[in-house]
Amino acid sequence: MQPRSPSEIASYHAHIYFRSSGERAHAAALREAVAERFRVRLGFWREGPVGPHGAAMYQVAFAPELFQSLVNAKRDHLLDAVWIGTPLPLHGEVLPEEQEAELAGEPNTDPTVSP
Template sequence: MQDNPVTEPPTVAEYHAHVYFDDTSRAAAAWLREELERRFAVRLGRWREQPVGPHSKPMYQVAFTPSLLGQVLPFLMLNRHGLDILIHPESGLGHAGDHTVRAAWLGDRLPLDIAFLERFDAGDLPG
């Protein structure tokens, strides 16, 4: 481990939580979205009714500043109502790594299209 460089948390620009849902869990996802918006200064992404980008299931994104991580993460842990949620930093070190090795899952780990993220990181996809 001593050969690995340390990445300091201040390099994180923001965090993203991807809240995944399906027809049976959409109501829980809507409730969680409303509560997040009411309680925290988060930016909510659009409802994605179909898989998009690297995501294998419908979802919406919640973006928040590093200063909110200590509040948003426990709230999601305690109130996810069975939803699967990916939480990752925007570290500037690459989207593929941010969505995998630097990520945390609440619930089940869903498949991601890592090749899509690698193409994005390589500049082969529009940003």
């Protein structure tokens, strides 16, 4: 099997899990904030396990160009990395502590919210 080119990546997605009514309330607040701020597609609320997912959840799908504004580069490389094989040392000192300041929020004039 040939490796696929990164240019073939059409979208990313994340699953927001919750296990209690309190966590569901936090998930709902996050969902609302994400929908207001980013051009994303929100999946259905799943109130229990579904498919490979062992907990209630919903999905957030987003375009590749949005990834950089969602993920902290330093944390992504040094704390949250997933390695196949033995991890290699990284030069974390060259990664910024914080992302550059974001521009003012853009009104969502083309909502993509799904149920």
